Amino acid sequence: MGSTVALITNATIEPLYAARLRSTLAPLGKRLIQIVLPDGEAHKHWETLNLIFTKLLAERADRKTTLIALGGGVVGDITGFAAACYMRGVPFIQVPTTLLAQVDSSVGGKTGINHPLGKNMIGAFHQPQAVIADTAVLRTLPARELAAGLAEVIKAGAIADTVFFDWIETHIDALNRGDETATIEAVRRSCEIKAQVVAADEREQGRRALLNFGHTFGHAIEAGLGYGRWLHGEAVGCGMVMAATLSQQLGLIDSATRTRLKRLIAAAHLPTQAPILGSDRYLELMRVDKKTEAEHINCILLKRLGEALVMRVTDHTLRAVLTASTQSDTAAEKPNT
Numbered sequence: 001m002g003s004t005v006a007l008i009t010n011a012t013i014e015p016l017y018a019a020r021l022r023s024t025l026a027p028l029g030k031r032l033i034q035i036v037l038p039d040g041e042a043h044k045h046w047e048t049l050n051l052i053f054t055k056l057l058a059e060r061a062d063r064k065t066t067l068i069a070l071g072g073g074v075v076g077d078i079t080g081f082a083a084a085c086y087m088r089g090v091p092f093i094q095v096p097t098t099l100l101a102q103v104d105s106s107v108g109g110k111t112g113i114n115h116p117l118g119k120n121m122i123g124a125f126h127q128p129q130a131v132i133a134d135t136a137v138l139r140t141l142p143a144r145e146l147a148a149g150l151a152e153v154i155k156a157g158a159i160a161d162t163v164f165f166d167w168i169e170t171h172i173d174a175l176n177r178g179d180e181t182a183t184i185e186a187v188r189r190s191c192e193i194k195a196q197v198v199a200a201d202e203r204e205q206g207r208r209a210l211l212n213f214g215h216t217f218g219h220a221i222e223a224g225l226g227y228g229r230w231l232h233g234e235a236v237g238c239g240m241v242m243a244a245t246l247s248q249q250l251g252l253i254d255s256a257t258r259t260r261l262k263r264l265i266a267a268a269h270l271p272t273q274a275p276i277l278g279s280d281r282y283l284e285l286m287r288v289d290k291k292t293e294a295e296h297i298n299c300i301l302l303k304r305l306g307e308a309l310v311m312r313v314t315d316h317t318l319r320a321v322l323t324a325s326t327q328s329d330t331a332a333e334k335p336n337t
């Protein structure tokens with residue numbers, strides 16, 4: 001580690017947890033630069049990234065400076081990308097403070113920012129030196145943000161581990177109320193699953209794409225409504241229901257499996273009915289996805305709970321799912337019966 005550390009956080013987290021982190025760092029005797037970003041997904045863009053570069057340059061941060069991301073996925077993704085770019089790459093550490101960041105975004109080295117035309121479209125793979133998660137900080141997390149984090153926990157079970165999926169079903173009430181023992185187990189197993197997938201395919205040449213279950217639809221919802229209107233986890237929760245509907249339409253899963261996933265997502269207080277954007281707009285947004293190849297949309301589908309696969313899907317099939325998913329629940333069930 002060099003002689004300087006840059007603590008990067010946001011205006012909500014700084015008064016809650018920055019002093020504690022500063023006092024932990026104090027015995028190391030490093031020069032500390034603190035950068036406080038504006039809060040929210042709507043600020044996960046180029047201008048916010050540039051605030052970091054400007055401050056690091058103005059403070060003469062050298063190429064051995066370690067950046068520390070103290071916050072949720074937004075702070076983590078921007079800080080990681082700043083670390084990947086600043087002086088062509090400096091080390092960084094993730095200190096995730098949301099459930100979503102502790103179970104998913106702090107692990108695996110995907111960093112980046114949004115573009116008005118697409119979610120996370122500008123970024124880099126850059127692994128953190130360490131991830132330090134303390135579940136005690138989740139006590140101050142708003143309930144809506146806790147639910148958003150559960151979406152990525154459910155995703156991990158749905159794509160990779162049926163035993164974990166069963167466990168989430170059994171413990172959903174405990175997870176909803178932030179029970180410490182259940183939360184620690186959810187963080188532990190989600191990180192274990194993610195780390196295994198990333199270790200096998202760090203740069204998403206294959207299996208890592210499965211971690212994108214629910215995201216082709218979800219990212220379209222986030223970008224289509226305007227970043228920050230629906231939380232990432234909310235959009236992913238709804239996106240997983242849409243992907244399950246698609247899986248059923250393609251004959252991969254039965255109606256009972258789709259219903260089981262949908263029930264769990266609803267039990268985690270996440271939306272299951274998609275916002276109306278129009279099928280044309282959805283398809284336009286879904287095509288702006290890193291899995292798209294020569295304009296063809298690739299989706300992550302379920303084979304069963306605990307197993308997923310990537311498949312190219314025609315616009316025709318997607319239109320049917322989009323229509324069903326934005327109508328009433330009864331209508332959404334229709335194509336599947």
Ligand SMILES: NC(=O)c1ccc[n+]([C@@H]2O[C@H](COP(=O)([O-])OP(=O)(O)OC[C@H]3O[C@@H](n4cnc5c(N)ncnc54)[C@H](O)[C@@H]3O)[C@@H](O)[C@H]2O)c1
Pocket residue numbers: 010012013016039040041044071072073074075077097098099100101104105106107108109110111120137138139140141142145148149152232233
């Ligand atoms: N890199 C990846 O692999 C990856 C994976 C999943 C999601 N993401 C990204 O993560 C982002 C979503 O992250 P998020 O859900 O953590 O949202 P977020 O970073 O916006 O944090 C949610 C809100 O909670 C506040 N907050 C954070 N910690 C708190 C605490 N302990 N107490 C009280 N308030 C607290 C934040 O200030 C913010 O207002 C999205 O941009 C998504 O694309 C990235």
Ligand SMILES: O=C(O)C(=O)C[C@@H](O)[C@H](O)[C@H](O)COP(=O)(O)O
Pocket residue numbers: 104108110119120152208209211212215290
């Ligand atoms: O780590 C991954 O790989 C994921 O897909 C995890 C997702 O939960 C996360 O939202 C990720 O940022 C989405 O990746 P993207 O490549 O579609 O931007």
Ligand SMILES: [Zn+2]
Pocket residue numbers: 104152215232236
């Ligand atoms: Zn995600």
